[in-house]
Amino acid sequence: xxxxxxxxxxxxxxxxxxxxxxxxxxxxxxxxxxxxxxxxxxxxxxxxxxxxxxxxxxxxxxxxxxxxxxxxxxxxxxxxxxxxxxxxxxxxxxxxxxxxxxxxxxxxxxxxxxxxxxxxxxxxxxxxxxxxxxxxxxxxxxxxxxxxxxxxxxxxxxxxxxxxxxxxxxxxxxxxxxxxxxxxxxxxxxxxxxxxxxxxxxxxxxxxxxxxxxxxxxxxxxxxxxxxxxxxxxxxxxxxxxxxxxxxxxxxxx
Numbered sequence: 001x002x003x004x005x006x007x008x009x010x011x012x013x014x015x016x017x018x019x020x021x022x023x024x025x026x027x028x029x030x031x032x033x034x035x036x037x038x039x040x041x042x043x044x045x046x047x048x049x050x051x052x053x054x055x056x057x058x059x060x061x062x063x064x065x066x067x068x069x070x071x072x073x074x075x076x077x078x079x080x081x082x083x084x085x086x087x088x089x090x091x092x093x094x095x096x097x098x099x100x101x102x103x104x105x106x107x108x109x110x111x112x113x114x115x116x117x118x119x120x121x122x123x124x125x126x127x128x129x130x131x132x133x134x135x136x137x138x139x140x141x142x143x144x145x146x147x148x149x150x151x152x153x154x155x156x157x158x159x160x161x162x163x164x165x166x167x168x169x170x171x172x173x174x175x176x177x178x179x180x181x182x183x184x185x186x187x188x189x190x191x192x193x194x195x196x197x198x199x200x201x202x203x204x205x206x207x208x209x210x211x212x213x214x215x216x217x218x219x220x221x222x223x224x225x226x227x228x229x230x231x232x233x234x235x236x237x238x239x240x241x242x243x244x245x246x247x248x249x250x251x252x253x254x
Contacts, residue, residue, distance in 0.1 A: 108196050
């Protein structure tokens with residue numbers, strides 16, 4: 001088994017999977033019907049992407065685990081998602097701040113992965129990029145609408161950006177796995193994504209009349225480690241709900 005490649009695929013799949021679960025919790029609770037449907041569709045897009053990454057991870061592992069086994073039968077310390085996506089939904093501004101900062105990063109990551117030397121990775125990335133292009137456009141628009149809206153919506157959006165910003169540093173921090181994948185042409189260096197990410201994010205925040213948070217806030221050690229399996233307690237609550245049925249009734253099928 002190519003252990004490094006396997007864990008790299010888990011990072012991609014887990015990050016999309018956990019954010020999908022977070023967004024799915026808004027179903028039936030969106031502020032307006034249009035947003036309720038939009039969030040649900042975004043959650044479904046991310047779930048589909050997670051399925052592709054985890055299916056490939058199972059093939060690379062070669063231990064007979066499929067996407068369901070990897071999603072439902074691992075404990076929190078075995079997940080490798082970025083900490084940003086396991087943050088609570090909070091209010092709608094919190095959800096959109098998290099989504100916006102993630103979407104922009106996700107877009108530039110998939111752009112690079114679409115050029116991967118591994119045809120399977122390139123194919124999944126290219127397919128996902130079409131969906132994420134819409135995600136970026138939508139979340140950017142919502143940030144502007146809320147930031148440049150009422151006094152209350154502006155204040156909530158600024159507070160949400162400030163809070164989520166703390167967890168963005170991890171998205172650009174390469175470790176040995178990232179470096180190995182980049183050297184082999186399968187993945188890319190995360191640090192290379194920072195400049196285009198900051199440029200897009202800053203342009204949107206300026207249009208939204210929002211302040212860019214202090215860069216130092218995103219580089220505190222306490223706000224990283226998810227991709228290495230070190231999580232906040234919030235992930236446990238997500239997994240408890242997501243994994244209940246297959247753990248309570250092993251082998252159950254519809």
